[in-house]
Amino acid sequence: MIKAYLGVDVGSVSTNLVVLNEQGELLAAKYLRTNGRPIQTVQEGIQKLGSEIASQIKIVGCGTTGSARYLSSMIVGADIVKNEITAHAIAACHEFENVHTIIEIGGQDSKIIILRDGVVTDFAMNTVCAAGTGSFLDQQASRLCIPIEDFGGYAAKSTNPVRIAGRCAVFAESDMIHKQQLGYNLEDIVAGLCEALVRNYMNNVGKGKEILAPVIFQGGVAANFGLVQAFNKYLGFDVVVPRHHAVMGAIGAAYLAREAVGMKGRSSFKGFDLEKIDFKTTSFECKGCSNACEVVQFFENKNLVARWGDRCGKWELQVS
Amino acid sequence: MKISFPRMGYSYIALKWLVENLGHECIVPPEPSNHTLDLGVRYAPEFACIPFKILLGTYIEVARMGAEAVVTSGGMGPCRAGYYWVMHKYLLEEMGLPLKIIAMEMPLLNLGDFWGKIDYLRRGGGVSLKELLRVLKVTWAKVKAIDDIEIRAHQVRPREVRRGDTTRAINTGLDYIDAAQGEEEIRQARQEAMDLLVGVERDDERQPLKIGIIGEIYVVLEPAANHYIQLLLGEMGVETDRSIYLSSYTRKNTIINLEGDLFAIARPYLNEAPIGGHGVNSIAETILYARHGFDGVVQLAPFSCIPEIVAKSIIPAVSRDFDIPVQTVFIDEQTGRAGVQTRLEAFVDLLQWRRERRHKQGKKVFSI
The missing domain is CATH 3.30.420.40 (ATPase, nucleotide binding domain)
Incomplete structure (x- = not known):
């Protein structure tokens, strides 16, 4: 099994996924249209990548970027979440x-x-x-x-x-x-x-x-x-x-994942079999004080896995 | 009289005490929300800047809550905000809202006018001159205590172990200040609030980046107008200092204060007439933050704010000469929070990257 790193870049228009090996060579890439459905698109992309190369590689690190970087990090189990500016800069610096x-x-x-x-x-x-x-x-x-x-x-x-x-x-x-x-x-x-x-x-x-x-x-x-x-x-x-110009953000995320895993030891990547998991986002308005924060909740198969949006952090703390 | 005022950060705690102790009823302005902004946008001219719209929204809200008058600031010079109160007055009249606007002009400009308005409020509340002086002194003590607590909170937050601990501590601490009734009680409340902040569990191994926040006064002072930028950066692990605190006009423990001549500092870059608003300040403050060893500066500017636009076009030269990166964030009702978050994250990465390059220390996220 080859050690590999997954980079996921979920933007408003396209969702890009890449797999790099330890040397930074591109093993696989997917360029999909997000079509306003980031959760399904990421699931579909991961599934497609898996059926192509899961048998030959082992994902040892995963990074997400793009405007849906936080959402996608929870879907795939990312080791690092980075903004797209840094991700693009990292990718270009590695390639040139x-x-x-x-x-x-x-x-x-x-x-x-x-x-x-x-x-x-x-x-x-x-x-x-x-x-x-x-x-x-x-x-x-x-x-x-x-x-x-x-x-x-x-x-x-x-x-x-x-x-x-x-x-x-x-x-x-x-x-x-x-x-x-x-x-x-x-x-x-x-x-x-x-x-x-x-x-x-x-x-x-x-x-x-x-x-x-x-x-x-x-x-x-x-x-x-x-x-x-x-x-x-x-x-x-x-x-x-660049040859892979369309997926440079995802490539940057994969490089960042390599660094992040080097520091933290092991990957939180959930695996390629995501299609059967049901992900859902809901929200409510907190009545705790006059701030009236909109608290967003993220569910994985009806289990609450993350909450954010509250400025004081009281809801977030109740999850873990 | 039922009196209100514009909301700027936590200053409402001190101003509420002032209004109540001048013998009036205080309508505390609600924290600017989407509803506030919606009201402001609906009734304001489209090309007015965000402070105008938020203030108008606030005035409408407090008028509906029963306020009879708002005390606000006037102003002079090339920034149009000095005339905003006049515009607000006309707009409120057109809407049929009976809200009296009392605009305090700078005392040095027209001392008679300034004093006349204060005296009007004093007589209306039935308070003696001696009592007025005492009330002003106590209010000032509150303003200073609030600023001290906030300054400390921005230093503690990037080191907190559990997200939100600092925010909860400062909220409790400010409640103590709110309840305090005289200078001695304020002193004690301040101490208790500081103790709470010191008690927040911290990771002192961290070496947070330091960012100075500069720009137009309203968007610098009111967190709801700037996407809670200091909270946002604090929780990203960044220590922040902002150029404007209400009490900074008379003191030296804030980095930026008016004791030093900001015009003189900015002069190598702007030798012309003052450009109004806080434009000159923004140029000088960038220099001051660089001298104090800050890693970077974020400039907050209301969209279409001329003084800040002039400053923005000069700042790249300052940034180059003093080797300090500056990120400008323009704010209007169209600004999405996600865009601001992305830019700030990228800016923090940029600063971290620079620091690692320079010192070859700390965690290596960008070891290329």
Whole structure:
């Protein structure tokens, strides 16, 4: 049996799972759509991974990240829970030497991470704006009836990208429709949209950051060649897209699990057979004081396994 | 008269005592909740900042609880908050809520006005001048005791063994202060509260990161407006100090106080006219926290707050020169708690990572 580490990244749009061996080589990866059902998606992903490789490996460490990192940690039994910024930085540092900048564009958020001498020195995430994220691209692709996988291909064929206002998703869309009604061809509009997204990213998330090469471009959106091209054009040098760009968050979580288990000794991983377990979340409002905290309860087969959300910790303490 | 005031952290305990001992009935403002914010957002102009909206919501709530007047602060200079009370007054009038707004301007600006308003409250409550002075003194003692207890709690929390012990201890301690009636009782209550905090089971092996909290006064002082950031960081194992305590204007035991000239400290970075609000403070305080060996600084800014936006654009230079990372958190009614949590977690990781690199000590989470 090979010793292996599991990394789980549950985001708003996609759920990614990877298995790494002790040397950090990727043994298996799953990229699933979360579809608003993180619990079922994680269960399904774990099951699929298990049927593929459970017979050859033994999971000795498990880490979770992404916006559902706490939820998924309770489902799989994680040894470490980390935010996605740190997870992405860790993954890029393991895969490349001397990384200076990481651009990460996911389903609902985008971030920039600045590193110097192997240490994160600064980072930023988009705040309340969805322009420049995967969801917006998805939406525009479906409006134009282009499969999202072909989006980059269209952009690559453009010779003269149109200028589209990229400040805000709503303005971008109306400006796009305006350009389309003027009769511009689809390729130029798609390429123009990619450039608008890059401008928006740089003026928003990348504002005031010193962007030095090498720049690693990761996240699901890095698959879009149109955006890669637009970034290259904007920066004046080529960005690097890692081979496993879509699952870098999960890879980072797996590396972090390796560190965490090294310190704590053994893994809390529950195994691949999760499908028959019934997980459920409920909540209630505490009446203990005027704070009226919303207390969230997590059940595993009708057993209460975790409670959180109370500021004073009184409910949390009653569980363990 | 039934009197209320804006809620800022735990200061309501002292202000309640003040109002009651001036011979009035106190309507204690409820802790700002989603309901408060909903009310504020509903009746405020969309582009007003979050303090405006929370205060408006609070005023509506206390008016419905029977308050006849609120005592609040005025202000001067380029920050629009100085005129908020006027706007609040008009909005409340439009809604037909009979709430009188008594805005205290800075005493140095118009001493007559300041004194006139205090005297109005005194006469309305039927209290002698001598008694007024005593009441103000005791109130001040409460303010200081509350701040002392809170400062200690933020030092204890990152070391607590069981999550929530510190929070429960400080809540009990503040009840003691609430019950205390004179300076001697306050002294005793303060001591008992401190004893409770000292009694919290701690892990003194930990070496918590230290983060300074700076920014606009309202979002710095009111936990409900800043996602309980000091509690959140404390429970992540981070010791925090914040730049503003109500009592810090007159004392030296807080790191940031107005004894030192913040303008002089900020001058190498901002030589122009004051930019209003707490913008200059934010620049100077970043420098002060760096000098005091803090690992990082979190700037809290209401969304659309001009002074903090100006400060934000200057802070990267300060951050570089003094080698101290700064994370800005903008706050408005759209800000999701999850986003703030993620940023803070990442910021704490960043600081931990830096510290490990520098000292090659402590637990190695980031040994790449």
